[in-house]
Amino acid sequence: MRGADTFTESLFTMRRLDDFVPDNHPLRSVRTMVNLALKNIAPLLSGMYAADIKGGRPSIAPEKLLRAMLLQIFYSIRSERLLMEQTQYNLLFRWFIGLSMDDTVWVPTVFTKNRERLIAHDAVIELFNEVLAIANKNEWLSGEHFSVDGTLIQAWAGHKSFARKDGSDDDTGNFKNKKRSNDTHESTTDADARLYRKGKTASELRFMGHTLSDNRHGLIASAVVTTADGYAEREAAKVMIADAKQVADEKAQITLGADKGYDAAEFVEALTQMKVLPHVAQNTTNRKSAVPESIAKSDGYTISQQKRKLIEQGFGWGKFIGPIRQVMVRGLKKVDQIFVLTMAAYNLTRMRTLGKIRLQTAQ
Numbered sequence: 001m002r003g004a005d006t007f008t009e010s011l012f013t014m015r016r017l018d019d020f021v022p023d024n025h026p027l028r029s030v031r032t033m034v035n036l037a038l039k040n041i042a043p044l045l046s047g048m049y050a051a052d053i054k055g056g057r058p059s060i061a062p063e064k065l066l067r068a069m070l071l072q073i074f075y076s077i078r079s080e081r082l083l084m085e086q087t088q089y090n091l092l093f094r095w096f097i098g099l100s101m102d103d104t105v106w107v108p109t110v111f112t113k114n115r116e117r118l119i120a121h122d123a124v125i126e127l128f129n130e131v132l133a134i135a136n137k138n139e140w141l142s143g144e145h146f147s148v149d150g151t152l153i154q155a156w157a158g159h160k161s162f163a164r165k166d167g168s169d170d171d172t173g174n175f176k177n178k179k180r181s182n183d184t185h186e187s188t189t190d191a192d193a194r195l196y197r198k199g200k201t202a203s204e205l206r207f208m209g210h211t212l213s214d215n216r217h218g219l220i221a222s223a224v225v226t227t228a229d230g231y232a233e234r235e236a237a238k239v240m241i242a243d244a245k246q247v248a249d250e251k252a253q254i255t256l257g258a259d260k261g262y263d264a265a266e267f268v269e270a271l272t273q274m275k276v277l278p279h280v281a282q283n284t285t286n287r288k289s290a291v292p293e294s295i296a297k298s299d300g301y302t303i304s305q306q307k308r309k310l311i312e313q314g315f316g317w318g319k320f321i322g323p324i325r326q327v328m329v330r331g332l333k334k335v336d337q338i339f340v341l342t343m344a345a346y347n348l349t350r351m352r353t354l355g356k357i358r359l360q361t362a363q
Contacts, residue, residue, distance in 0.1 A: 017101060020091045027074075027096055029352045034070065037130035038063045041123065048121045060106060065114055066127060067097045073322050073345040080108040115334065124337050128223065128344040135219055135347065140354055143248050145215040145300075146241060147257040147308035150233040151315045153225065153335065154326035155193035155205040162187050162195060162205065182229075192332040196228035207332065209324060209339045210236035211314055212244060215257070215303075218310030219350055223343040225336040234267045241276055255279045257304035265290040279304035317349070318342045 021028065038045070045062045068083065071093060077083045087093040088105045099105070118124055135141050162185050180195065187193045193205040210233060212222040222240040226232045241256050248254055254276045260283035268290040271278040279301045282289035295301055319325040322342040327335050 017091060017095045021095050025092075026352060027092070029355055030074075030348050031067075031096055033131065033134055033348055033351060034067060036134060037127055038066065040130045040133070041126045044121060044123060044126055048117055048123065060110060060114070061098070062114070062118070062123065064098045065111065065118075066123070069111070069341060070345050070348070071096055073342055074349075076321055076323075078323075079328065080111045084108050115329075115337070119333050119337055124341045124344070128340050128347075131344050131347050131351075132219070132221060135351055138351070138355070140217050140219060140351065141214045141221065142216040143214070143244075144252045145255045145257075145304065145307070146221060146244060147213045147215060147304070147311045148210070148233075148237040148240065148262070149213075149259065149308070149311045149315070150208050150210045150236065151319075151324075152196070152198060152201070152204075152228065153207040153209050153324050153339065155187070155190050155207055155335075156326065156328055156330055157187045157189035157193050157205045159205070161189040190330040192227060192330075192335075194228045207327070207335050208232045208236075209315075209318075210240065211311060211343060212237070212240040213308075213311040213314065215255075215307035215310070217350065217354060218307075218313055219347050220311075220314050220343040223340045225332065225339045227332065234262055234264060237262065238267070238270050238274075241271070242274060245274060245276065253277060255300060255304055257281075257308035259308070263289055263291060279308075281305060314343060314346050317346050322346070 048062060049059060068087070071077075072080070072083045077086065083093075084105050084107065087097065087099070091101070094101065094103070132141070136143070162180060164184060165186050182194050182196075185195070187205055190205070193207060195203050196206045196208075197203040206228045207225050208228040209225050210223070211220050213219065214221045221244060224236055224240065226236055237256070237258065241254070245254050254274075256271060256276050257279040258281065260281045262280045263283040268278045268280065277295060277300070278291055279295070280291050282291050282296055289296070318339075322345065324339055324342050327338055329335060329338055
């Protein structure tokens with residue numbers, strides 16, 4: 001018998017929001033880890049706001065904002081406006097963020113107003129560190145063997161915004177066949193973006209993202225964004241490996257794998273002074289490599305060269321799933337926030353998989 005095309009809606013429901021999310025949904029384990037990380041940075045989040053004794057209108061909980069920002073990355077949602085639209089009717093999104101069925105969804109400008117506060121208090125960086133601490137507690141990090149690499153991030157600015165700094169001879173309308181450089185020009189849209197090219201790519205207004213990955217499972221141990229230039233990769237690598245060495249066991253032998261672009265005498269010497277083994281790919285094209293042959297012939301060097309390719313997975317995920325192929329925010333600090341949060345989201349997806357593998361192995 002043909003069913004009737006009717007719609008009957010109940011005035012009340014006895015089901016909880018949690019009942020609508022399958023027990024085996026991937027976000028369940030991710031939300032557990034996120035909530036643990038947010039709990040650990042609760043004092044920092046509380047310090048971002050005025051004390052209750054001063055009165056005033058309560059703000060939206062920063063924990064919910066951070067969960068919403070992670071959700072936007074997980075589901076490749078291109079804007080906060082679209083995220084809020086989908087949260088209005090998506091029960092999974094409401095459950096993950098921490099909104100009940102009856103809660104009012106925020107307006108998109110909430111993110112804009114709160115982003116500066118999150119940046120000022122390094123909330124995203126602390127969240128990233130706490131996620132990493134969870135990975136360390138589960139023994140998913142070696143803490144000794146690392147890889148480093150950089151990637152180009154296209155800025156939210158076009159060639160026509162790249163004008164002379166002194167304002168003379170404004171050629172923003174017609175830039176073809178005209179010599180332009182970062183010394184004489186800057187973007188009127190995003191002053192922190194730099195005109196840069198690498199390899200066979202065309203010159204574009206870009207930033208440069210850098211990550212330090214742990215070789216055990218390819219989790220990102222550190223992430224930062226800098227302006228784009230030819231020295232940024234090596235300079236960022238020295239800072240990140242120095243930070244990693246500070247938290248490592250004093251007796252541990254730290255190694256750092258990298259591609260041929262890092263094979264420079266100054267960089268290898270800096271690693272040697274830090275007592276870090278430079279497992280850098282040798283560049284012997286019309287030159288002599290700065291990496292000693294005694295290191296290049298070791299078994300550990302071979303392993304590092306194999307493991308360093310895992311770092312590309314983070315970049316690939318961040319550009320295909322995440323928002324870092326071309327960021328939709330302007331300014332170095334905002335781009336850095338999005339990049340670090342994307343790497344935290346990538347770690348969470350990897351850790352969910354690692355946790356599932358461990359559970360299956362235990363059974």
